[in-house]
Amino acid sequence: MSGVPVSAYLALALILFCIGLYGALTKKNTIIVLISIELMLNAVNINLITFSKLGMAPAITGQIFAIFVIAVAAAEVAVGIAILLSLYRNRKTVNIDDMNQLKN
Amino acid sequence: MDLETLLSYEWSLMGPEFIIVIASVILTLLDLFLPKKFNRRMLGWFAFVAVLAAIVSLLGLLDNQVGSILHDTFRLDSFAKAFKLLLLVGSALVLLLAIDYEPKEGLTEYRGEFFYLFLTGLLGAMIMSSSGDLITLFVGLELLSISSYILAGLRKKNLKSNESAMKYVINGSISTAITLFGMSYLYGITGSTNLNEMSGMLRTLTDPQYTYLLGLAFFMIFVGLAFKLASVPFHMWAPDVYEGAPTPVTAFLSVVSKIAGFVILIRIMVSIFSSIPVGDGTIPMLFDLQDFIGFLAAVTMILGNVVALRQRNIKRLFAYSSIAHAGYILVAFTAMSYVMFDSIWFYMLAYVFMNLGAFAIIQLITEKEGSEDIGHFAGLYRRSPILAVTMAVFILSLAGIPGTAGFIGKLNIFLGALMVSPSHYVLASIMIATTVVSYFYYFGIMTQMFFRPAAEETKLKLPAGTNAVIIICAVATILLGVMPQLAFDFLQTNFNQFMDFMG
Numbered sequence: 243m244s245g246v247p248v249s250a251y252l253a254l255a256l257i258l259f260c261i262g263l264y265g266a267l268t269k270k271n272t273i274i275v276l277i278s279i280e281l282m283l284n285a286v287n288i289n290l291i292t293f294s295k296l297g298m299a300p301a302i303t304g305q306i307f308a309i310f311v312i313a314v315a316a317a318e319v320a321v322g323i324a325i326l327l328s329l330y331r332n333r334k335t336v337n338i339d340d341m342n343q344l345k346n
Numbered sequence: 347m348d349l350e351t352l353l354s355y356e357w358s359l360m361g362p363e364f365i366i367v368i369a370s371v372i373l374t375l376l377d378l379f380l381p382k383k384f385n386r387r388m389l390g391w392f393a394f395v396a397v398l399a400a401i402v403s404l405l406g407l408l409d410n411q412v413g414s415i416l417h418d419t420f421r422l423d424s425f426a427k428a429f430k431l432l433l434l435v436g437s438a439l440v441l442l443l444a445i446d447y448e449p450k451e452g453l454t455e456y457r458g459e460f461f462y463l464f465l466t467g468l469l470g471a472m473i474m475s476s477s478g479d480l481i482t483l484f485v486g487l488e489l490l491s492i493s494s495y496i497l498a499g500l501r502k503k504n505l506k507s508n509e510s511a512m513k514y515v516i517n518g519s520i521s522t523a524i525t526l527f528g529m530s531y532l533y534g535i536t537g538s539t540n541l542n543e544m545s546g547m548l549r550t551l552t553d554p555q556y557t558y559l560l561g562l563a564f565f566m567i568f569v570g571l572a573f574k575l576a577s578v579p580f581h582m583w584a585p586d587v588y589e590g591a592p593t594p595v596t597a598f599l600s601v602v603s604k605i606a607g608f609v610i611l612i613r614i615m616v617s618i619f620s621s622i623p624v625g626d627g628t629i630p631m632l633f634d635l636q637d638f639i640g641f642l643a644a645v646t647m648i649l650g651n652v653v654a655l656r657q658r659n660i661k662r663l664f665a666y667s668s669i670a671h672a673g674y675i676l677v678a679f680t681a682m683s684y685v686m687f688d689s690i691w692f693y694m695l696a697y698v699f700m701n702l703g704a705f706a707i708i709q710l711i712t713e714k715e716g717s718e719d720i721g722h723f724a725g726l727y728r729r730s731p732i733l734a735v736t737m738a739v740f741i742l743s744l745a746g747i748p749g750t751a752g753f754i755g756k757l758n759i760f761l762g763a764l765m766v767s768p769s770h771y772v773l774a775s776i777m778i779a780t781t782v783v784s785y786f787y788y789f790g791i792m793t794q795m796f797f798r799p800a801a802e803e804t805k806l807k808l809p810a811g812t813n814a815v816i817i818i819c820a821v822a823t824i825l826l827g828v829m830p831q832l833a834f835d836f837l838q839t840n841f842n843q844f845m846d847f848m849g
Contacts, residue, residue, distance in 0.1 A: 263523075285527065286527050289530035292534075314485065314488045317488070317492055318495075318518075325508065326512060341509045341513065344586040
């Protein structure tokens, strides 16, 4: 860990977060959107671990927080996929653009 | 941790939460093992009784001093007690609506799931209102969110319900990720997740370099939490999800979920960002960023009220109206007057009754029809004069006409915005102007009910639970409008202006 500065980890996390946000907002396939959301959450984890190891006040709390984020993210995506499955059974599509029953 | 330390905690502080968690576990098992033909409505009554028991247990805790257990991750201060009371009352009324809910295609198989998911969502909201740690706040937020994702999609065969749940999951996860990213910076700067320790750390910060990072964290957390409030910039899910979700779930989202959003917003913002000195160190960051919050509040009010004007679908209309109400409450949050907690609490109390009463009637009228067009309200006065009059009471209260709870709530927020110095004249006038705009769509419903001929003359059958909700809400709306001191005295005697929020 010695050679790499903290800012590099933080930049990596920020870039990962932005890629995830971009993917979540632009992609047409719902599965890809869910994966992009995972990217955003994992960027958070990188941040937390970096701060917990190399931050100004290193403490184990950040790693605990990261474990909670991982567990909750898994639950969230499981629910997302389940909802997508039931939608697919009715509509036979996973394309976001086809989800247009509800609009003004 | 051995048994002795475990037993030394004052677990009674968590009494209401324990009741809810035990009830939801029992309901899950009962729903799994009971025979198919057993009427699942009984489970709803069980859940209702559990919520009532939690209210009683919370009332028993009202006199307690501030207490915190589990290393200060769970704290029971007056803020937690006051808002938990609102959450519990709101959920009890929503449960009564859910028991009577009967969509066109039926709900036989899934009805049981309604009730324990409501309870777990409520549990998440309660944990949020009394947590003193970022981790528990986050877990509570997600417990509420995940339960409501499933609830929104509970009508599995209904396309609109599927779609609304999908949109809700995607929007919700993105907003959660944004909030978390902001939280991770906060953790990085302070090295702790405990709200008290964090604010203590931040008071000593002087390096301006950190101020930028904290500003970024502030924006991300605010934007992410705007999702739960359904306020700008994360409001666009609300109309779609409100329209597609089953009506009791819409009521849950517009009341319980919104209250929970404000609870977590106040917890994080007031306890962390009000202790960061900026500039020459005399004003805290939260006050420095008031213009930003005020701008969002103004945009939320304008957008909610203006777009609501052209809605024909009653649930979409109420979605935009609920966006507008989030804007009004944000005005109180922007002003940060010393009556902020009182006025927000009172507005939400009024909002619980007026909005849930209105949703009870909406559910009654639209569940048998295929659509939720506003035209179904035509001639309601002919079909059932009492329903039409009570709906009128709720609508007048939502619009903020004197004599109703909504008026007192708005008046408090308005005065609060003018009482601080410098006064928020612009924000207060936008609030008045958008309230006037809101009269158009609210009174549009009244025109339908009283002056349009009915398409059908059939009498409406009132189920017992819905009936109870309508009566309670109507009485409370008028009572709080005529005698608001009832609620304010209750606040004064029990919560002492929320003095122990920071301590």
